Amino acid sequence: MDSNSSRGKRTSLQPMRAAGRQRVEELLEAASDLMAERGYEATTMAEIAARAGAKIGSLYRFFPNKEAVADALVQRHIAVLEDEYAALAKRAATLSPDALADVLIELLVTLHPRVKSLSALMEARTDKMEIRDRARGHAIAGIAAALRVCAPGLDEALARDIAAVVLNIMKVLRSMLAKDAPTTSGAPDELRQMHRLYLTDRLRPFRRTPDGITDAEP
Amino acid sequence: MDSNSSRGKRTSLQPMRAAGRQRVEELLEAASDLMAERGYEATTMAEIAARAGAKIGSLYRFFPNKEAVADALVQRHIAVLEDEYAALAKRAATLSPDALADVLIELLVTLHPRVKSLSALMEARTDKMEIRDRARGHAIAGIAAALRVCAPGLDEALARDIAAVVLNIMKVLRSMLAKDAPTTSGAPDELRQMHRLYLTDRLRPFRRTPDGITDAEP
DNA sequence: GCATTATTTGAGGATGGACTCAAATTCGTC
DNA sequence: GACGAATTTGAGTCCATCCTCAAATAATGC
Numbered sequence: 001m002d003s004n005s006s007r008g009k010r011t012s013l014q015p016m017r018a019a020g021r022q023r024v025e026e027l028l029e030a031a032s033d034l035m036a037e038r039g040y041e042a043t044t045m046a047e048i049a050a051r052a053g054a055k056i057g058s059l060y061r062f063f064p065n066k067e068a069v070a071d072a073l074v075q076r077h078i079a080v081l082e083d084e085y086a087a088l089a090k091r092a093a094t095l096s097p098d099a100l101a102d103v104l105i106e107l108l109v110t111l112h113p114r115v116k117s118l119s120a121l122m123e124a125r126t127d128k129m130e131i132r133d134r135a136r137g138h139a140i141a142g143i144a145a146a147l148r149v150c151a152p153g154l155d156e157a158l159a160r161d162i163a164a165v166v167l168n169i170m171k172v173l174r175s176m177l178a179k180d181a182p183t184t185s186g187a188p189d190e191l192r193q194m195h196r197l198y199l200t201d202r203l204r205p206f207r208r209t210p211d212g213i214t215d216a217e218p
Numbered sequence: 219m220d221s222n223s224s225r226g227k228r229t230s231l232q233p234m235r236a237a238g239r240q241r242v243e244e245l246l247e248a249a250s251d252l253m254a255e256r257g258y259e260a261t262t263m264a265e266i267a268a269r270a271g272a273k274i275g276s277l278y279r280f281f282p283n284k285e286a287v288a289d290a291l292v293q294r295h296i297a298v299l300e301d302e303y304a305a306l307a308k309r310a311a312t313l314s315p316d317a318l319a320d321v322l323i324e325l326l327v328t329l330h331p332r333v334k335s336l337s338a339l340m341e342a343r344t345d346k347m348e349i350r351d352r353a354r355g356h357a358i359a360g361i362a363a364a365l366r367v368c369a370p371g372l373d374e375a376l377a378r379d380i381a382a383v384v385l386n387i388m389k390v391l392r393s394m395l396a397k398d399a400p401t402t403s404g405a406p407d408e409l410r411q412m413h414r415l416y417l418t419d420r421l422r423p424f425r426r427t428p429d430g431i432t433d434a435e436p
Numbered sequence: 437g438c439a440t441t442a443t444t445t446g447a448g449g450a451t452g453g454a455c456t457c458a459a460a461t462t463c464g465t466c
Numbered sequence: 467g468a469c470g471a472a473t474t475t476g477a478g479t480c481c482a483t484c485c486t487c488a489a490a491t492a493a494t495g496c
Binding site: 235263 | 452453454455456457462463464
Binding site: 038041185 | 256257259260341343354358375376378379380382383386387389390393394401402403404405407408409411412415416419420
């Protein structure tokens with residue numbers, strides 16, 4: 001019996017066999033590719049199935065509707081981000097503010113292939129916005145945590161404000177690098193410069209001194 | 219006779235009477251509001267007509283299709299931007315780099331109500347992308363021009379790179395200010411700070427000396 | 437091999453939204 | 467106030483896309 005793991009919509013089934021799990025992977029991969037290319041709205045369920053080498057009925061077996069596909073993707077992306085930010089927080093302890101700025105901005109470039117449809121998904125307007133808000137929240141919390149590891153004594157609220165700015169810079173950089181013929185060729189480097197300048201300035205008061213004590217000013 | 223001003227699609231008509239011109243205004247205003255709120259895709263032609271207090275047939279009298287509505291809006295926005303950037307170029311001659319940074323970032327806030335659907339429109343995926351590219355190009359050219367007025371001697375290509383960055387900062391600021399519960403409350407100010415820091419740094423070499431000669435360094 | 441459950445399939449239902457058009461109405465002009 | 471032209475109207479067409487479902491097929495355990 002398809003034991004519907006308690007409280008899915010009308011029809012949402014977990015795959016029970018290896019083949020099913022495999023299919024779900026293929027479907028999500030296809031969905032992520034297509035949504036990254038064309039955007040959420042413009043991607044059709046038929047296309048997703050087709051690119052995954054499946055038929056539309058299979059897609060609807062594992063996902064009750066299009067929104068569920070998007071949600072599943074966002075969930076996965078959140079998991080990736082959590083991992084990466086956890087790793088970042090560890091590295092941050094050993095980094096100077098300058099170096100952290102570079103690491104942060106490069107992080108996204110590295111991360112990009114693993115969360116390629118994230119921006120398309122975040123722009124999509126669906127009913128369940130909480131999941132997207134959670135994704136944003138995780139990202140900001142992750143970056144803020146890294147900042148405070150690097151600059152202990154940095155005010156909690158300020159760290160989150162700075163993190164919000166950093167996150168948006170990363171988003172812009174992604175869009176500059178992704179688009180077909182977006183902006184002028186030097187723009188991405190300018191953006192990096194700006195980011196570096198900004199973080200260096202903001203974290204300067206908290207620069208660690210040789211004896212490990214921060215010299216924050218009142 | 220509806221003299222179809224040479225080469226519209228199948229049916230595109232210019233309004234011939236005051237009432238028609240008025241209606242077009244109302245329709246575009248409604249479309250701009252809705253698209254700013256909901257995005258391009260999510261806005262339906264029926265809604266646009268309804269919000270303008272018109273019936274769908276009236277909408278289709280003046281616009282052959284949905285894309286034409288979007289294009290008309292982008293055109294108008296471009297016109298607004300051209301005006302504003304022309305005015306900015308004049309002011310820029312009297313401004314220090316610091317002041318220009320502030321003026322630039324505030325410009326968008328002022329401008330926002332007049333081009334409210336621009337970001338939604340720029341994100342929309344339609345066939346005719348050239349119009350959107352032109353809009354981007356105008357904005358970058360306008361900002362770059364202001365930069366070079368303020369900092370004569372600034373390299374042309376570099377000015378455009380910086381302009382691209384500035385434009386994106388403005389876009390981020392707009393999204394921060396517009397969204398429902400987007401980011402932390404201090405983030406917009408942080409963004410302003412960063413922008414200021416960046417422009418001041420980039421234009422420092424070209425700061426005007428009292429005798430009107432720039433002291434650019436090699 | 438047989439029963440049972442998981443997965444696949446694809447035709448078709450339902451919906452919504454872009455777009456049409458012929459008839460009615462209003463406006464401007466003489 | 468009558469004529470033609472501009473505008474309004476809204477029911478109706480068309481079509482893309484989401485989603486359903488009963489029957490076919492494959493895998494698993496005994």
